[in-house]
Amino acid sequence: GNSVTQMEGPVTLSEEAFLTINCTYTATGYPSLFWYVQYPGEGLQLLLKATKADDKGSNKGFEATYRKETTSFHLEKGSVQVSDSAVYFCALIVLGDMRFGAGTRLTVKP
Amino acid sequence: GAGVSQSPRYKVAKRGQDVALRCDPISGHVSLFWYQQALGQGPEFLTYFQNEAQLDKSGLPSDRFFAERPEGSVSTLKIQRTQQEDSAVYLCASSPDPDTQYFGPGTRLTVL
Numbered sequence: 001g002n003s004v005t006q007m008e009g010p011v012t013l014s015e016e017a018f019l020t021i022n023c024t025y026t027a028t029g030y031p032s033l034f035w036y037v038q039y040p041g042e043g044l045q046l047l048l049k050a051t052k053a054d055d056k057g058s059n060k061g062f063e064a065t066y067r068k069e070t071t072s073f074h075l076e077k078g079s080v081q082v083s084d085s086a087v088y089f090c091a092l093i094v095l096g097d098m099r100f101g102a103g104t105r106l107t108v109k110p
Numbered sequence: 111g112a113g114v115s116q117s118p119r120y121k122v123a124k125r126g127q128d129v130a131l132r133c134d135p136i137s138g139h140v141s142l143f144w145y146q147q148a149l150g151q152g153p154e155f156l157t158y159f160q161n162e163a164q165l166d167k168s169g170l171p172s173d174r175f176f177a178e179r180p181e182g183s184v185s186t187l188k189i190q191r192t193q194q195e196d197s198a199v200y201l202c203a204s205s206p207d208p209d210t211q212y213f214g215p216g217t218r219l220t221v222l
Binding site for chain 1: 114143150151152153154155158166201203208209210211212213214215216
């Protein structure tokens with residue numbers, strides 16, 4: 001079946017530190033891959049996406065590259081800010097079936 | 111409206127009560143999805159509509175859960191005889207294409 005596994009948290013970083021949140025997937029067919037962010041008390045917001053192998057999604061300084069050979073879509077940011085504190089979800093969709101990882105809580109301290 | 115809206119935002123129910131959760135999708139979005147998000151977990155698929163047709167309800171956990179979208183716009187998720195294990199955030203998403211879903215803020219249901 002289709003599934004997503006992402007790095008368990010929580011992750012705590014200092015401001016301006018480098019961020020990596022690992023995500024790997026299993027899917028039948030050719031999935032599109034996503035990172036969603038959920039700020040406290042709010043719904044899921046699409047952060048970035050990639051629809052085919054080697055595509056790089058990017059937004060607000062975050063990046064993730066669709067790696068078919070390693071079935072991965074790791075999220076990175078070079079310099080995190082306090083405002084990046086949130087829960088991050090990796091997700092895939094294939095043939096209308098959308099699956100999410102369990103989420104990784106990121107806390108950035110000043 | 112600018113985005114997907116859901117109401118109520120918070121609902122407290124006594125065990126055994128029926129509840130109804132509403133979702134207003136983005137205007138013009140054909141597809142609508144419901145998800146259940148337990149505390150500390152990612153969203154889990156419940157059901158999917160294309161216009162008024164419910165094409166997939168494989169994620170509904172029991173026959174106490176029922177969803178409808180009679181006019182292909184607003185959708186209602188109904189839970190009958192609520193149980194404590196139904197406590198979760200219920201998310202609605204609408205979609206203009208197969209790859210992109212826009213989520214509402216969710217309804218947090220607490221069953222006492």
